[in-house]
Amino acid sequence: MTETAAGTAKSKAAAPIIPLFELPKFDLPKFDLPKLEVPAAFREIAEKGVAQAKDAYEKVKAATEEATDLIEDTYTTAVKGTVDYNLKVIEAARANANAAFDFASELIGVKSLSEVVELTTAHARKQFEAVTEQTKELTAAAQKLATDTAEPIKSGVTKAFKKVA
DSSP: OHHHHHHHHHHHHHSOOOOSOOOOOOOOOOOOOOOOOOOHHHHHHHHHHHHHHHHHHHHHHHHHHHHHHHHHHHHHHHHHHHHHHHHHHHHHHHHHHHHHHHHHHHHHTOOSHHHHHHHHHHHHHHHHHHHHHHHHHHHHHHHHHHHHHHHHHHHHHHHHHHHHO
């Protein structure tokens, strides 16, 4: 039985495919199209259109490249300014944490209530001055970051509007 199955498998693989029906074959008639002469005015308008399209493309390409450069510069400036600002925040936090540990270690050695009041008052005054100075520095850094980031955008937009006008 395996020989018969193998024999039929060979005969099926070798058998050609016979189509059930065939489509009729015919040739399309060939028509000669008349040769039209394009008037010079149309040709001139088409050439002007192509020239204007090329000019517009060049302008858009240049504007896109300028915008890309502007965005890259702005991003670089913003990242640098943000890093500087964050370093100032970390520096302030470290100074405040060190002051708190120093205050706690000084409180451990206190022997009277009057020393506690004196030490607490001195620490509060010192911390108030430190926080005030840190706030001024952080405010100045934030303003510098905003100005440095906005300036390239402002100049780029102004430059673009001058080109358009």
